Each structure stands twice: as structure tokens, then as C-alpha cells.
Amino acid sequence: MxxxxxxxxxxxxxxxxxxxxxxxxxxxxxxxxxxxxxxxxxxxxxxxxxxxxxxxxxxxxxxxxxxxxxxxxxxxxxxxxxxxxxxxxxPGLSQGMCEWVTGHTLRHHLGMDAHINCAPGVWKNVPPPLAWDRKVTVLGLGELGTACAQMLALAGFDVTGWSRSPKNLDGIRCLSGEEGLTKALTGAEIVVLLLPDTPATENTLNAETLALLARGACIINPGRGPLIDDDALLAALDTGQVGHATLDVFRVEPLPEAHPYWHHPRVTVTPHVAAExxxxxxxxxxxxxxxxxxxxxxxxxxxxxxxxx
Structure with missing residues (x-):
């Protein structure tokens, strides 16, 4: 024994x-x-x-x-x-992450917040684009990133995946390296972060890389808090370069009550529940x-x- x-x-x-x-x-x-x-x-x-x-x-x-x-x-x-x-x-970890990422991607893609929070009598009959025409980039193609990228591609999104080393996934444009990161982020409308937390990945999203995104892009981070330069993201939210950020992970957890993320109108905080x-x-x-x-x-x-x- x-x-x-x-x-x-x-x-x-x-x-x-x-x-x-x-x-x-x-x-x-x-x-x-x-x-x-x-x-x-x-x-x-x-x-x-x-x-x-x-x-x-x-x-x-x-x-x-x-x-x-x-x-x-x-x-x-x-x-x-x-x-x-x-x-x-x-499989439970991957399934949970796929559900969370797909749910929040669809939320931003469909513009659901505008209808959930609209005032009585406001009737804006503007349909969202189809998923085929929505550019989604997944940063990190490990087990969880690959599962989410494949789920989003199955839903019809135009998915680009980026990893530090080359990958090849059916139905997904796969890029790697520094040049690949620039290409993956340029014009992206929704960005999902699922990279590990290493010295090489810290502040992957910073002032320079956030400027590459389509104006009004949405950030979804269920990966690791240090992947994002918090000050740069808040600045991009204030200027409208980033339209919304849904964040599940942070440099300090639980996220302190005084942190600006709690109080920013275009930030959704979830308490590290994306994948349990x-x-x-x-x-x-x-x-x-x-x-x-x-x-x-x-x-x-x-x-x-x-x-x-």
C-alpha cells in the first residue's frame, strides 16, 4: 500500500x-x-x-x-x-472555462448590456453583427486556451489564437512570437487572455498593445492578473480605446474595495470563478x-x- x-x-x-x-x-x-x-x-x-x-x-x-x-x-x-x-x-476545468469565456464573449458581441440596462421606452432596433464578422483573439493556446478558441470558432467567431511557440489548430488562425502578437491584436474586437503568469507574459496588454485593438474593443481576462498593465487598461477605458473589460483575476485577490476596477462603469469584476x-x-x-x-x-x-x- x-x-x-x-x-x-x-x-x-x-x-x-x-x-x-x-x-x-x-x-x-x-x-x-x-x-x-x-x-x-x-x-x-x-x-x-x-x-x-x-x-x-x-x-x-x-x-x-x-x-x-x-x-x-x-x-x-x-x-x-x-x-x-x-x-x-x-475536463471539468476546461468545460467551466469554456462556458464562462463563451458567455462573456457573447454578452459583448450581442451588446446585451445595452438592452439589460436600457431605460423604459428606449427602442433601438439595431441588430448585432454575426459572429462570422466578429474578430476574437485568444492569447494563450494551452489546454484552456485551445478549448476556448475551439468553442468560439464552433460558435462562428473569426478566431485568432496566439502562443509563444507555434501551434496549429483547425479552423483557427494561429500566430506566435512577438511579430505574431502584433498581428493577433491588430484590429481585434474581443481579446481573451489565457496565458500563464511568467516574467515573459507580465503586462502583455499594455499601452502599446492596447492601442493595436479596434477602438471600443472588449477585454476578457480569466487567465492571470499580471497579464494586464492595470494603469494602461484604465487609461484605455477612459479614452474609449477599450469599450469594456470583464476581469476575473487580479494581482491582489480578493480585489480591494478601493480598487478603481470596482468603481469603473465599463469594468465587470467577477470573483475568480471562471474555472474552478x-x-x-x-x-x-x-x-x-x-x-x-x-x-x-x-x-x-x-x-x-x-x-x-
Whole structure:
């Protein structure tokens, strides 16, 4: 029997205990899953970066740290972590993100706010353009970005995807590199950010890149807060270069009440709900990686420490 330490935040144990035990058993692995296993006896660590566990040095037998979050920027630089680190990729996470991104893209594409908030008696019979004629750019073509780009293309949008390294996706114009970023943003009417948080991606949207967008463009950020230069975005909102920003992630969370985003009439704040890791589905990913570790097979969704994701 192997020992699996649940070392995510303690308040998550109640929701994960049963799904994880069931998933590991269904994967054909006999395991002791607990929150209080002596470090020297631990074979796998189920983890989240907000865990009290920050020093991995005593876990001399452990084979891998299995992260429950898609984001790893708060753990990837931990110098005490010498064993493989995996990030969370699961169908529930992708589905949730696709629903949130598609919903807010359609909201801005259709101009729904104008009808929801219109005064009585205001009758403006102006139909929106078709999705075929709406230019949407998705920045980041990892698991979540690819899923969202494909969903938006399926809905009929004219989708461009950008990534740091070249990708090829059916039905989507794929660009990469610095020159590709300029092309991807030039004339874009809706921009969705799903890049990881790394030094190379910080302030991807700044005064210079925001100026490339179609005037009145909408920004949708369910990725990471530091992807946007906040001051530059607020300035672009004030001038009308950006028509609206829907933001789910921020440099500081919860977003402080005094932050200008809360009070700007063309900003929608959502409280980091775009894609939640759901125990029912994420447990399957964790169990599969434990099965692979015991079988000597490669782990799924390994983090590239040099790239930061």
C-alpha cells in the first residue's frame, strides 16, 4: 500500500476525501490517503500552493507533487521541490472555462448590456453583427486556451489564437512570437487572455498593445492578473480605446474595495470563478497520475520548470 498525503489547504479536505479515495481505488491502486502521514513515509503529495506545506525537503520518498490548481506560478520556484510537479488539467476545468469565456464573449458581441440596462421606452432596433464578422483573439493556446478558441470558432467567431511557440489548430488562425502578437491584436474586437503568469507574459496588454485593438474593443481576462498593465487598461477605458473589460483575476485577490476596477462603469469584476477545480473531476486526474507513477509510466501534465508552467 502506498501513502498519499493530502496537503492542499485544510478546508478542502472534506470535499476531496471521498472523490479522491474512490478515484484512486477505481484506478486499481491500493492507497492510504490522509492529511497526517509522516514525511518520510509519503509516496505522493496532493497539493495546492496555498497549503501550509512549503518545505518539501523531508519528503525523501515522494515520487511527485500533484497540484490541484492549473496555475503553478506560486510553487514552480520553490527551491526545496526536487521531484516532478504536475499541474491540474481536467475536463471539468476546461468545460467551466469554456462556458464562462463563451458567455462573456457573447454578452459583448450581442451588446446585451445595452438592452439589460436600457431605460423604459428606449427602442433601438439595431441588430448585432454575426459572429462570422466578429474578430476574437485568444492569447494563450494551452489546454484552456485551445478549448476556448475551439468553442468560439464552433460558435462562428473569426478566431485568432496566439502562443509563444507555434501551434496549429483547425479552423483557427494561429500566430506566435512577438511579430505574431502584433498581428493577433491588430484590429481585434474581443481579446481573451489565457496565458500563464511568467516574467515573459507580465503586462502583455499594455499601452502599446492596447492601442493595436479596434477602438471600443472588449477585454476578457480569466487567465492571470499580471497579464494586464492595470494603469494602461484604465487609461484605455477612459479614452474609449477599450469599450469594456470583464476581469476575473487580479494581482491582489480578493480585489480591494478601493480598487478603481470596482468603481469603473465599463469594468465587470467577477470573483475568480471562471474555472474552478471541481473534486469530482480533478480527482480522476490525480488518480491517473498516481496509477502512472506506480506503473512506471510518464506523468501527465508535467510542469516545465524552465518555462514556469
Amino acid at each position: 502506498i501513502n498519499v498525503l493530502f496537503a492542499a489547504h485544510p478546508d478542502r479536505w472534506a470535499s476531496y476525501e471521498t472523490p479522491l479515495k474512490q478515484a484512486i481505488a477505481n484506478a486499481g491502486v491500493e492507497a492510504n490517503l490522509a492529511t497526517d502521514i509522516p514525511p518520510a513515509d509519503v509516496d505522493y503529495i496532493v497539493y495546492a500552493p496555498n497549503s501550509p506545506l512549503q518545505d518539501f525537503t523531508p519528503y525523501t520518498r515522494a515520487k511527485a507533487v500533484l497540484n490541484l490548481w492549473a496555475g503553478v506560478e506560486k510553487i514552480v520556484g520553490n527551491e526545496t521541490l526536487k521531484i516532478p510537479l504536475t499541474r491540474m488539467v481536467d 477545480t471541481r473534486p469530482k473531476y480533478s480527482a480522476l486526474t490525480i488518480a491517473e497520475n498516481i496509477r502512472r507513477g506506480e506503473a512506471g509510466a510518464p506523468f501527465l501534465h508535467l510542469v516545465d520548470r524552465s518555462a514556469g508552467y
